[in-house]
Amino acid sequence: MMDLLLAKDMGFCFGVKRAIKLARDIRKKTEENVYTMGSLIHNPQVVEKLRGEGIVPVSDLSEADGGYVVIRSHGVSPEVRKDIKERGLKVIDATCPLVKRAQEKAMELVKDGYETFVVGERDHPEVEGIVGYTGGRVQVINVDDEVEIKEDGKVGLIAQTTQSMQSLEDAIIKLLPKTKELKVFNTICEVTDRRQEEVRRLAGMVDAMVVIGGKKSANTSRLAAISRNEGCMTHHIETVDELKEDWFEGRDRVGVVAGASTPYWVIDEVICKLNEIA
Numbered sequence: 001m002m003d004l005l006l007a008k009d010m011g012f013c014f015g016v017k018r019a020i021k022l023a024r025d026i027r028k029k030t031e032e033n034v035y036t037m038g039s040l041i042h043n044p045q046v047v048e049k050l051r052g053e054g055i056v057p058v059s060d061l062s063e064a065d066g067g068y069v070v071i072r073s074h075g076v077s078p079e080v081r082k083d084i085k086e087r088g089l090k091v092i093d094a095t096c097p098l099v100k101r102a103q104e105k106a107m108e109l110v111k112d113g114y115e116t117f118v119v120g121e122r123d124h125p126e127v128e129g130i131v132g133y134t135g136g137r138v139q140v141i142n143v144d145d146e147v148e149i150k151e152d153g154k155v156g157l158i159a160q161t162t163q164s165m166q167s168l169e170d171a172i173i174k175l176l177p178k179t180k181e182l183k184v185f186n187t188i189c190e191v192t193d194r195r196q197e198e199v200r201r202l203a204g205m206v207d208a209m210v211v212i213g214g215k216k217s218a219n220t221s222r223l224a225a226i227s228r229n230e231g232c233m234t235h236h237i238e239t240v241d242e243l244k245e246d247w248f249e250g251r252d253r254v255g256v257v258a259g260a261s262t263p264y265w266v267i268d269e270v271i272c273k274l275n276e277i278a
């Protein structure tokens, strides 16, 4: 007999719910094409479902043949926004308010003369958007980077919304001794922070963890990484089909967590299957 310990908070966060609602609302209202700039969220099952409803992801704007483009919750850079408008496409902005806040705080720091750093993943669309809004005047750093301060003045710091609090704290520890003034905005999303705390707590109580969500989802991958760092045997799956019974042989307690872009139906299927195995 195996016990299942479910995280208190799983599945879509408010930013993802809002993005999907905005896309569906415009789909209902118009006969015109509705596109999303890249995948609306980092979950292939949801993206395919939306495609079936007529909400089509495009990787390049040249693929869009008139109509609306929904900007996803991670946001886009101002150049992409300009490109959408110049092509005569209409914008539905589903950028999460917390991502917008990170963009605004980065712009504020740069405008006020701070040499600004962003803790995050350089290639992530959210970070590309933040870099774009500051005209490329922020430096992206990650946990392992050695940080060099170029100017002997004021230093500013923000984080990608899905970073761990630990990464932001590590960056503060690196930067503070190198400058006389450090201005930090905590731009980490509280949903992300809460879920990371929860996976850390669960990892200490179970002997295996199942993390459900898109393999390209930054917040889901981070949940899996935290669980592994806590020394817990961790399986990151996208759908129920990836579950293997033999992962749980000899395991008494199994934790289940899911990312902010994981739909409830995928979570339900995994929990049902785990109950059968248990």
Ligand code: SF4
Binding pocket: 013, 014, 015, 016, 073, 074, 096, 097, 098, 099, 161, 162, 189, 190, 191, 192, 219, 260
């Ligand atoms: S994880 Fe947080 S920042 Fe990202 S979309 Fe959801 S609420 Fe917004």
